[in-house]
Amino acid sequence: MRAALVTEYRKLVTTRLWWILLLAMVAYMAFLAALLAWGVSEGGGMSSTGQGGGDDLVLTPEAVTRSVYTIAVTFGYVFPLVVGALTYPAELRHQTLTPTFLAEPRRTVVLVAKLVSGAGLGLVFGVAGTAAAAGAGATVLSLLGHPTFLDAASTWRTLALSAVALALWAFVGVALGTVLTNQVAVVVVVLAFTQFVEPVLRFTLSLTSWGTGVASYLPGAAGEAVSGGSFYSESGLGELLPWWQGLLVLLGYGALFAVVGRFTRVRQDVT
Amino acid sequence: MPPSTDDRTIRVARLSKSFGAVRAVDDLSFEVGPGRVTGFLGPNGAGKTTTLRMLLGLVRPTSGTATIGGRTYTELDRPGRTVGAALEAASFHPGRTALDHLRVYAPQVGVPDSRASDVLRLVGLEAVADRRVGGFSLGMRQRLGLATTLLGDPPVLLLDEPANGLDPEGIRWLRVLLRTLAAEGRTVLVSSHVLSEVEQTVDDVVIIARGRLVHASSLGDLAGLARPRVRVVSPDGAGLAALVARAGWARAGSDEPGVAELVDVTTATVGAAAFAAGVELHELTGRDAGLEGLFLELVADRSATAGPDLTPEPGAGTTDGTAA
Numbered sequence: 001m002r003a004a005l006v007t008e009y010r011k012l013v014t015t016r017l018w019w020i021l022l023l024a025m026v027a028y029m030a031f032l033a034a035l036l037a038w039g040v041s042e043g044g045g046m047s048s049t050g051q052g053g054g055d056d057l058v059l060t061p062e063a064v065t066r067s068v069y070t071i072a073v074t075f076g077y078v079f080p081l082v083v084g085a086l087t088y089p090a091e092l093r094h095q096t097l098t099p100t101f102l103a104e105p106r107r108t109v110v111l112v113a114k115l116v117s118g119a120g121l122g123l124v125f126g127v128a129g130t131a132a133a134a135g136a137g138a139t140v141l142s143l144l145g146h147p148t149f150l151d152a153a154s155t156w157r158t159l160a161l162s163a164v165a166l167a168l169w170a171f172v173g174v175a176l177g178t179v180l181t182n183q184v185a186v187v188v189v190v191l192a193f194t195q196f197v198e199p200v201l202r203f204t205l206s207l208t209s210w211g212t213g214v215a216s217y218l219p220g221a222a223g224e225a226v227s228g229g230s231f232y233s234e235s236g237l238g239e240l241l242p243w244w245q246g247l248l249v250l251l252g253y254g255a256l257f258a259v260v261g262r263f264t265r266v267r268q269d270v271t
Numbered sequence: 272m273p274p275s276t277d278d279r280t281i282r283v284a285r286l287s288k289s290f291g292a293v294r295a296v297d298d299l300s301f302e303v304g305p306g307r308v309t310g311f312l313g314p315n316g317a318g319k320t321t322t323l324r325m326l327l328g329l330v331r332p333t334s335g336t337a338t339i340g341g342r343t344y345t346e347l348d349r350p351g352r353t354v355g356a357a358l359e360a361a362s363f364h365p366g367r368t369a370l371d372h373l374r375v376y377a378p379q380v381g382v383p384d385s386r387a388s389d390v391l392r393l394v395g396l397e398a399v400a401d402r403r404v405g406g407f408s409l410g411m412r413q414r415l416g417l418a419t420t421l422l423g424d425p426p427v428l429l430l431d432e433p434a435n436g437l438d439p440e441g442i443r444w445l446r447v448l449l450r451t452l453a454a455e456g457r458t459v460l461v462s463s464h465v466l467s468e469v470e471q472t473v474d475d476v477v478i479i480a481r482g483r484l485v486h487a488s489s490l491g492d493l494a495g496l497a498r499p500r501v502r503v504v505s506p507d508g509a510g511l512a513a514l515v516a517r518a519g520w521a522r523a524g525s526d527e528p529g530v531a532e533l534v535d536v537t538t539a540t541v542g543a544a545a546f547a548a549g550v551e552l553h554e555l556t557g558r559d560a561g562l563e564g565l566f567l568e569l570v571a572d573r574s575a576t577a578g579p580d581l582t583p584e585p586g587a588g589t590t591d592g593t594a595a
Contacts, residue, residue, distance in 0.1 A: 003376075003378040004378075004379060005382065006378040007375055007376060007378050007379045010374060010375045010378075011364075011372070011375050014364075014367050014368070014371040014372075014374075014375060015364055015367055016366055017366075055573055071272050081368045090364070094362060094363065094364045094365065095362035096362045096363065096364055097362075098329060098358055098362045099362055099376060099419060101328065102327060102329070102350065102351070102356055103350075103351055103376045103379035103380060104346075105327075105328045105344055105345040105350060106345065200592040269324070269329065269330040269331060270324065270329040270330065271321070271324065271329075271330060
């Protein structure tokens with residue numbers, strides 16, 4: 001299993017896709033966090049009727065960290081998700097499944113190695129994306145004279161959980177890629193679901209009395225729950241599960257896809 | 272043939288594979304022993320690649336078994352140390368360098384990373400080790416595929432059409448390499464759809480067509496099957512036909528008046544008979560159909576041509592009935 005892990009890790013890092021997406025994620029998260037940091041501080045002030053605006057803005061450490069520092073979990077999870085989701089389809093596309101299964105004919109071992117190494121790379125995305133969001137967000141907050149709360153333990157806990165949530169997303173991605181094995185199809189499905197279907201579902205469900213509970217089990221909401229909060233939940237759009245339940249829900253999606261993949265596409269003849 | 276208990280012996284027993292309604296491999300049995308280069312021959316679509324993929328655990332047989340040293344590929348411990356395989360669809364990620372490609376698989380094969388550089392040198396690719404495979408020619412990909420095969424220094428080698436895309440110099444290089452590997456006591460199975468391509472390399476041949484075995488023997492025994500041919504042209508068409516009928520010679524090919532293609536006779540026999548019968552001859556040519564001609568006859572679709580009846584050699588296999 002160790003050898004399989006080293007092999008899968010090397011597969012991931014010897015091509016260019018991962019660092020191109022990592023750079024894109026870091027840039028995008030820094031930009032969003034800076035924008036949001038300005039929005040929740042200055043924007044909040046401007047909406048008040050008072051002069052100067054600063055003193056009627058009540059930002060708890062949790063509110064700041066949850067909405068700004070966890071922006072990577074709320075809007076950036078699509079990056080580790082895509083990186084993970086492309087691992088199996090890329091092997092099919094380039095016909096590298098043949099050497100892969102020649103080197104390790106036990107397909108379950110290959111699959112598990114892919115899931116674990118994918119989560120590992122996801123953690124890199126998580127740390128980098130979270131650092132970018134927190135770094136840019138804190139810089140903007142301090143430039144505007146607002147507290148950054150970077151000295152609070154709860155902030156660091158949120159940051160760590162944010163990185164973990166993003167690692168889980170890569171895990172879910174790898175598993176999804178074994179079910180949807182066409183590169184184009186899996187990217188289209190991921191983008192459509194994360195950028196459109198789930199947000200619309202969550203908004204719609206939040207309007208109903210029974211829907212809020214259901215919405216918190218959607219994958220995006222579960223991911224946000226892991227980091228302990230999100231821009232959505234702080235904006236009053238639905239509720240989130242406790243962090244550990246979110247973690248289990250996300251793991252569950254990944255495990256479900258992986259099992260389905262193992263008994264369908266991963267089982268097939270390699271011709 | 273070596274004893275079947277040898278760890279390096281490939282054994283295919285009553286192997287069949289159907290893709291939907293298509294029977295790609297049909298009750299195929301043969302054995303390949305160590306210390307020799309064996310040509311696995313057949314026209315495109317004969318089932319060679321499917322058979323190799325079943326041997327390698329990539330394709331699940333519909334029935335029958337395909338083993339190496341008595342074990343299926345998936346049962347092998349560290350299969351990369353036992354079997355090296357290069358399949359025709361030489362598969363590389365175009366964005367990965369040649370050296371990285373080998374380093375990816377080195378841990379699972381169970382060799383140190385330095386071995387990756389060694390095999391690149393062995394196949395003459397050390398100068399392009401850090402270039403991305405996407406820019407490689409077909410010949411370079413074949414060499415990289417071969418390097419991947421040799422990574423674990425395996426005693427059994429399965430190569431699918433390794434000469435494809437190689438220039439004449441590359442083919443000569445490949446021939447020497449394969450001979451050397453076999454001389455070291457390895458089992459070397461090389462597939463090809465043209466016999467002439469591997470004729471100078473192989474010791475044994477396994478010939479299949481439409482998923483079935485049509486011949487298995489040493490190359491020498493195959494050459495022994497080649498039948499002499501004689502082409503006779505005479506201005507006296509009726510006389511020639513009568514002569515052929517009287518002598519009972521087997522005809523092959525076209526039968527335009529005054530021309531006869533005969534098999535299993537010599538020019539001397541035909542010439543003497545024609546002289547005795549007073550039939551004027553304008554041409555009397557002995558022909559050696561050659562191994563390639565023989566191969567084409569063997570794999571020809573017998574339902575379409577009325578060629579000579581060459582029955583499959585019983586020599587190879589169908590001895591153990593472990594299938595179905």
